[in-house]
Each structure stands twice: as C-alpha cells, then as structure tokens.
Amino acid sequence: GIQVEQSPPDLILQEGANSTLRCNFSDSVNNLQWFHQNPWGQLINLFYIPSGTKQNGRLSATTVATERYSLLYISSSQTTDSGVYFCAVEQGYNQGGKLIFGQGTELSVKP
Amino acid sequence: AAGVIQSPRHLIKEKRETATLKCYPIPRHDTVYWYQQGPGQDPQFLISFYEKMQSDKGSIPDRFSAQQFSDYHSELNMSSLELGDSALYFCASSPSGTRMSDTQYFGPGTRLTVL
Incomplete structure (x- = not known):
C-alpha cells in the first residue's frame, strides 16, 4: 500500500516564528488533506489539496503531485498552533475513499 | 455550518462489555468513514459506507460491526471489548460517493x- 512520511516528527518554535512541514507519499494520490489535531483530540481539517497551492490566513499549503510531496507552511506561529499536524492521502480512484495518515508532526509553540 | 456529530463523546466500559458509537454525518453527505486512533x-x-452499503473495510476486528441507516447516520458496534480497544474513534463524512x-x-x- 501507499506510504506516507511526514517530517520533521517534532518541532519546537518560539511564538512568531515560521515553519514548513513536509509530507512525502509513495504513489499517485486522488486526495490529500492536512489536519491539525489539537490537544483535546479534535481533528481540524486545514486543507483539501491534491494539487496546487492554497492559503488560509497564516497557513498555506502546496502539493506537487508529480513529485509526490506536499508542504504546509505556518507563518507567525501562535501558541494555539500547538498540536499534531497530519497529512492524509487517498490512493487512486475507486479505492473506497479511505484516508491513509502519516505519523504526524508534533508542533509545540512556546510563548 | 453543521458538522459531523458523534455520540457519546466519552465512554467507559469494562472488559468483555459491548459498546455502540453513533455518527450523524453532515446533511446531504452520503458517505461515512470510521477511524480508530x-x-x-x-x-x-x-470501515466505510456509501448509500447505506459497506464500501470498504480496513483493519476492523471481527468483534466490531457497523451499518449505515436510511437517514445516513451510522453506528459502530463493538463487542467483547478488550483493553486494546481503548482509543479515540472518529467518524468522517463526505458529500461524494466512492x-x-x-x-x-x-x-x-x-x-x-x-x-
């Protein structure tokens, strides 16, 4: 099956710093989503981005499908950005739509 | 905007008991997925359902079963609970079929x- 690898596994930032999280996947994908899991366990959908670039406030994401990677940019980080960031992919069409998650990047933003 | 509703939010059970988790998808979403974390x-x-039919199955134990009802809500039934079943269970919905x-x-x- 498809492999999803995220880097770095952990990241500690000072408030106000910028960061880039990476997601590599081993095969072509039909869907790619970025999630933020907050300390209470809720999975917040950040982007649906199988290709191209999107921006939402301080967050932006880019997926280069031909090179099988996606990047999540966080600018001017805030303590509320802390949590685990997951990349998840759906492989190919008619695969049932299930998402395969990466292991996540745990982000801690210090005041 | 309406979101996916899950109930209960917290559940404590003893080993060998049964549990039923419920999921109410976003209105007009016809596909439901269950994940375990x-x-x-x-x-x-x-496991996933599209239009009330099972569409895909992952690493779901035989002790677990699920279904999607005519109003599109879904239930995950778990029997003979084990300590290793302790987890966060997510339901997700999407507006498209598979x-x-x-x-x-x-x-x-x-x-x-x-x-």
Missing part, C-alpha cells in the same frame, strides 16, 4: 476507555 498513533481506517474524491470532514471523536 490509539494513544500516540495516527488514525487508522476501519467514485469521486472529496474532502472528508471529521467529527469530534468518541473517546473509549476499556477498564
């Missing part, structure tokens, strides 16, 4: 603790 793990796909990809929207999860 163990402590410190990433979410793992369990033939097209679309955003999956996740519910707040049910935290199951088996003692």
